[in-house]
């Protein structure tokens with residue numbers, strides 16, 4: 001197995017309706033994951049990019065759907081299906097994170 005250049009983690013955690021923290025799954029995270037998987041298949045970059053849906057919460061639920069790109073330690077917030085192609089082209093292929101989607105730094109304070 002090749003070591004990937006990028007590994008994308010998409011939070012797809014699901015909490016019950018009415019849970020005070022909500023969850024990424026309630027905000028269409030599965031569509032985000034599916035779009036990453038579709039683009040990976042389309043571009044056939046399997047040896048360079050891994051895509052994983054994560055069933056466990058990644059932390060900042062209020063900013064979900066949350067996407068993390070390693071090893072860059074880049075965190076994206078409120079990602080929609082419509083944002084995925086831009087992350088794929090600009091960051092995963094082009095090497096430049098998509099500034100407008102970055103997680104606010106105060107989340108990590």
Ligand code: FES
Pocket residue numbers: 011012013014022023024025057058059060061062064065066
């Ligand atoms: S449920 Fe996705 S970050 Fe917590």
